[in-house]
Amino acid sequence: MVLLGRFKRIFEQWDIQLMVLPAIAFIFVFSYIPMYGVLMSFQDYNIFKGFLHSPWVGLKHFGMFFQAPEFWNVMRNTVVISLLKFCIGFPAPILLALMLNEVKNMVFKRVIQTVSYLPHFLSWVIVSGFVMSLLSTDNGSVNMLFERIGVIDEPINFLSMPEYFWTILVTTGIWKEIGFSSIVYLAAIAGVDPHMYEAASIDGASRFKQMFLITLPAIMPIIIIFMILAIGNLLNAGFEDILLLGASPAVREVADVLDTYVYRIGIQNSRFSYATAAGLFKAVISVAMLAGANYIARRTGNSLW
Amino acid sequence: MALSLALVMLASLLAACGPSTQQEAAGNKQEGELINAAAFGEATIAFSFYGNYDWYTMPPWGKDLATKWIRENKKVEITAISSGGNAKQKLNTMIASDELPDVIWLERGADVERLRAADLLVPLDEYLDKYPNLKKWAGESTLNMLRSPDGKIYQFPNWYTTQPNGNAGYVVNKKIYMELGSPKLETTDDLYAYLKKVKQNYPNAVPLEVGSGAEGVEILTSAFAENRPSLFNVMQAVPMGDELTSIFTDPVFREAMVYASRLFRERLMSQDTMSQTRDQLAEKIVSGRVAVLAGSSPTEFASRGDNMLRAEDPDDGYMMVWPLRKEGLDKNKIYPGDFKQLGWNVSVITKAADNPEATFAFLDWLTGPEGQRIIFWGPEGLYWEGTDADDAPIFTEKFTTDIENRNKLMDSTINFQWNGNTVYVDTSKSKFEQTLPEEKRNWETRWQTEITWKTQYNGTEFVNLDPPGDTEEGIAAQSIADIYSETRAKILLNAKSDDDVLRLLDEAETKAQQVGYAKLLAYKTEKWQENVKKLK
Numbered sequence: 001m002v003l004l005g006r007f008k009r010i011f012e013q014w015d016i017q018l019m020v021l022p023a024i025a026f027i028f029v030f031s032y033i034p035m036y037g038v039l040m041s042f043q044d045y046n047i048f049k050g051f052l053h054s055p056w057v058g059l060k061h062f063g064m065f066f067q068a069p070e071f072w073n074v075m076r077n078t079v080v081i082s083l084l085k086f087c088i089g090f091p092a093p094i095l096l097a098l099m100l101n102e103v104k105n106m107v108f109k110r111v112i113q114t115v116s117y118l119p120h121f122l123s124w125v126i127v128s129g130f131v132m133s134l135l136s137t138d139n140g141s142v143n144m145l146f147e148r149i150g151v152i153d154e155p156i157n158f159l160s161m162p163e164y165f166w167t168i169l170v171t172t173g174i175w176k177e178i179g180f181s182s183i184v185y186l187a188a189i190a191g192v193d194p195h196m197y198e199a200a201s202i203d204g205a206s207r208f209k210q211m212f213l214i215t216l217p218a219i220m221p222i223i224i225i226f227m228i229l230a231i232g233n234l235l236n237a238g239f240e241d242i243l244l245l246g247a248s249p250a251v252r253e254v255a256d257v258l259d260t261y262v263y264r265i266g267i268q269n270s271r272f273s274y275a276t277a278a279g280l281f282k283a284v285i286s287v288a289m290l291a292g293a294n295y296i297a298r299r300t301g302n303s304l305w
Numbered sequence: 306m307a308l309s310l311a312l313v314m315l316a317s318l319l320a321a322c323g324p325s326t327q328q329e330a331a332g333n334k335q336e337g338e339l340i341n342a343a344a345f346g347e348a349t350i351a352f353s354f355y356g357n358y359d360w361y362t363m364p365p366w367g368k369d370l371a372t373k374w375i376r377e378n379k380k381v382e383i384t385a386i387s388s389g390g391n392a393k394q395k396l397n398t399m400i401a402s403d404e405l406p407d408v409i410w411l412e413r414g415a416d417v418e419r420l421r422a423a424d425l426l427v428p429l430d431e432y433l434d435k436y437p438n439l440k441k442w443a444g445e446s447t448l449n450m451l452r453s454p455d456g457k458i459y460q461f462p463n464w465y466t467t468q469p470n471g472n473a474g475y476v477v478n479k480k481i482y483m484e485l486g487s488p489k490l491e492t493t494d495d496l497y498a499y500l501k502k503v504k505q506n507y508p509n510a511v512p513l514e515v516g517s518g519a520e521g522v523e524i525l526t527s528a529f530a531e532n533r534p535s536l537f538n539v540m541q542a543v544p545m546g547d548e549l550t551s552i553f554t555d556p557v558f559r560e561a562m563v564y565a566s567r568l569f570r571e572r573l574m575s576q577d578t579m580s581q582t583r584d585q586l587a588e589k590i591v592s593g594r595v596a597v598l599a600g601s602s603p604t605e606f607a608s609r610g611d612n613m614l615r616a617e618d619p620d621d622g623y624m625m626v627w628p629l630r631k632e633g634l635d636k637n638k639i640y641p642g643d644f645k646q647l648g649w650n651v652s653v654i655t656k657a658a659d660n661p662e663a664t665f666a667f668l669d670w671l672t673g674p675e676g677q678r679i680i681f682w683g684p685e686g687l688y689w690e691g692t693d694a695d696d697a698p699i700f701t702e703k704f705t706t707d708i709e710n711r712n713k714l715m716d717s718t719i720n721f722q723w724n725g726n727t728v729y730v731d732t733s734k735s736k737f738e739q740t741l742p743e744e745k746r747n748w749e750t751r752w753q754t755e756i757t758w759k760t761q762y763n764g765t766e767f768v769n770l771d772p773p774g775d776t777e778e779g780i781a782a783q784s785i786a787d788i789y790s791e792t793r794a795k796i797l798l799n800a801k802s803d804d805d806v807l808r809l810l811d812e813a814e815t816k817a818q819q820v821g822y823a824k825l826l827a828y829k830t831e832k833w834q835e836n837v838k839k840l841k
Contacts, residue, residue: 047400048423069784069820129582136585137576138511154572159580160798248579249518250794252787267393269774269783 041277047270061277070261078257078282081237084170090230093178094223097185098211113186116179128244131172135159160250169245169255173238184226188219224302232290235282239263258282345666351382352664354723355399357392357411361720369717374684381667400425407658408668410463410723412650413451415773417460420653421453427654427661428457436666438673442726447646449839450765461668464648466727471761472753473524473535473642474628476598476607480614480621481507492632493528493564496597500573503596512573514595517586518790519565519578519797521599524641526561528629531638533557534762535601540770541789542829549830551822552789553814559807562796566806569797579794593621601642604757608748625752628760642757643764652723672724680721681730683714697733704737705745766836770829778828781821788817 010017041061043054065071096116103109119127134141137155146152158164196214205213237257246255256264258278266275297303356363363385367376375381386406388395396416399405405425411417420426433440433448440448443465451460464470477490485502489495500512515521523535538558542549552558568574575581575589589595590606593614598607607623614621628639652668654661670676674696682688682698688711689698704711738750772778792813800806814822 047397048419048425050401069816070787132580132582133585136581138581138585138589155576157576157580157798159577160794248794249787249790250579250798252791265783269779270393270397271775271780274775 038276038280038283040273041280043273045273045276047272057273061274062281064274065278065281070256073253074256074258074261077254078235078237081166081169081242081257082234084166085173085237086230086234088170089174089177090227092174093181094185094219096178097182097189098215100182100186101189101215102207102211113179113183117183118179119176120180122176124240124244127172127176128241131168131245132159135168159245160248162251162254165246165251165254169238169241172245173241185219185222188222189215192218221302224297224300225304228290228293228297228304231293232286234289235286345381345663345670346379349380349382350660350663350667351384352407352658352660353384353386354408354410355386355388355396355406356720357388357396357409357416359388359390359392361392361410362387364717364720370683370687370714371679371718372721374679379667379670405655405657408652408654408664410650410652413460413647414769414771417651417653418453418773420655421455421459425655426459427656427658428459429461429654429665430457432662432665432669433458436669438669438676438726439724442672442728444646446840447765450647450768450836451651452839459653460651461653461665461672461724462648463650463652463723464725464727466644466646466648466731468728468731469644469758469761469763470727470731470753471642471644472602472604472749472757473600474603474752474757474760475524475626475641476600476603476623477626478510478593478596479624480593480618481510481596482624483620490626491629491636493525493629494632496629497568497573500568500597501571504571504573507596509594511575511589511595512597513568514575514586514589514598515578516598516600516603517578517581517583519793520601521578522561522565522793522797524599524601525565525629526558527639527641528634529561529564529631530557531634532640532762534640534643534764536643536762536764536767540767540829541785542770542826544833547830547834549826549833551814551817551826553792553810553817559810562793562810563803563806566796566800566803570801574797579798598623599641604749604752611748623748625756627756640760640762642760643762645768646763646765647768648725648727668724672726674726674729677726677729678733680718681715682711683718688714695732695736696729697736700737705741766840767833768836770832772825772828777821778825781825784820785817785822785825788813788820 040051040054042056042058043051044057044060045051045054100109100112103112135143135158137143137157140155140158142158143152143155147155158168192215196218197210200210200214235258237259239257239259242255242257242260243263246252246260259282262275262278262282265271265278294303294305354363363383366383366385367373386399396409396411400420400423409420417426439461443462444467447462447465447467448458451458451462453459481503482490485499485506488499488502490499496513503510503512513521515525523538526538527533527535537543537555538552540549541552543552543555543558544550565574569576577585587606587609590598591610591613593610595610604625607625611622614623627636628641630636630639654664658664671680674692678685678689678692678698682700682704685691687701688704688707689700691699693699734750735754738746738754743751772782774780774783792809796806796809800809
């Protein structure tokens, strides 16, 4: 009966429901139909024989992937880079939004907002070009600055030293995305009832207390939703940024993540089944983490489903 | 990534639903005119052309003087199929969806063999006797090397040759060299002393530039033994007797890496070689900040730099020096680079072609003297008029006076040079250069004739040694290539002493053996010995 009631409701608002159809069609065509491709990971896929005539080999490619000499290294890099991006990159825009909210000079606030979200629209090719010339040993601005102020005697080879790679990658990513990601938090903050702040200041709460006791709890549902989504994306350590900034063989041992590995092996060497197996492995773990995060979030009443 | 892989498969599914479309289109093309086999030059022949390279875009056919002439006089229509900047994916998609182009222009090796094994290529053997040019200019041994495992020839070579060519070697900054008193620069010890002097006197210059990814270090290896081209580094296999052996245990390679590491540690070598972009490299060279440049094709940027620098100061510029050697070696047996009789890459005609014979006839004409003259220097009457006894073009005065337009024409056709005839073009070019006064000679041609063509090793017997990517040896090859590039990077960037270098090389050998280096070397040895037999 409940089910019937629901259908009735959907039927009554058919004109509104109609609007979701293009999105469903889009997801069906571009996300669901291609999914049959994962079956390739259980075959010895041969491009000439095609999908129907390639032999089935069970879990062979998964076994090869887990035993590959690169496996543990690639996994470590994927996990470390995603955790770094998550732990630093996730709170950063919230912090920026909170700070911008405290700025009372509107002109200054607008300028900061615009300047900080512009890099989002630059492609990674351009951003990596910036980073490479900034950090280069030959007339790179950073090395020149450090030499002038006497921190170092000779230029440091930032881009070829494994110990700097994660820092450069994460910092660049935050610089590029912080402004754009903070927009949604700023919008949430703008929706907080001003009466609460007035009441709090009458009660003698300082600006800091207001931030922690009113603003943050008010936008917490948004933060949690975004956190669940971010956890689902945890294994997406990045692709373009790593491919461009970590191209040098000198940093491969810290830069090779699942996506770049799949690209290198699958597209460059035409080992389709193997690359699909690695990709599928990643997808399964991501879904599990998303479900786990959602399960925990449900206890706070802010879950996705 | 999973998505794009899946799309390849999706394309194959869609193609299976409607396999007739392509044949219909092909049928339409033929309607109205009957094509007999040898139609080239008489009836219009049309085919589609796909260059299997990310960077390659075929210019529109018939829009420049040369292809316009071909279109009008030889009745050839060519449609371009673009790689869209992602050649590997495009080719796979076309194979999976059964929509192959008529002609594919690609690297020799795995992809060609893949297509051939799937019976998608047209054998060229019967045409070879009928149309004379390729057979005449490529020669028997080159053609034999092009034979596929079934004994037939499917590949039309590009820049095939019977004489050495190539640009690998060392370029020196003239001004710095003269200001430092033009010291002797012949051995590796000379080089070391010279670089030290440069570093002392020119703090802003790069003493030794080795290009991107320390490519120049490969070239330097050739200085430490006779008959040891840098090719063996690239192959990751060193011939010893009848066998190919490990690069990591090769004494010559080890000595070269110790030397390179010392140059790097003492900051005598470009420090950003592992991360710099091509633009950064070009800027350094063109602005004259490089004292010595080692590379597999250093001439490209150096000739540009030479022009720029000489425009400001006639004494400035770049020059090439005879390849460096370790003290005591014979300077005439030092080979920084190599050439292959087979040239660079190949064109193959697929079974999708309506009229493979006419297509071959056209390619054969294009690689012959008339075709080469037109695709290089434009139609007759403009920059050349008539030919001499050797069939080489006689260049007109306009060729040397109207340089801007001539270069424009030559640049516009560079991407139509699918089957360059090295011997014909190089002979015509250098014959003409000899007639010019020195200051008017082309910088590249001058050093090619004086130095680089004399110092390139014939590496023909080492072609096609690579196993297919999805075999056991292919998987090992991938891992070993990674170990190799990583080890080189570590040696340059991390090694603090000569002992460190040797330790890193030992570690690399152990790792390589664990992933199956021995098996890979056995595979490569077998392929190599097959080649040696074919060449006899």
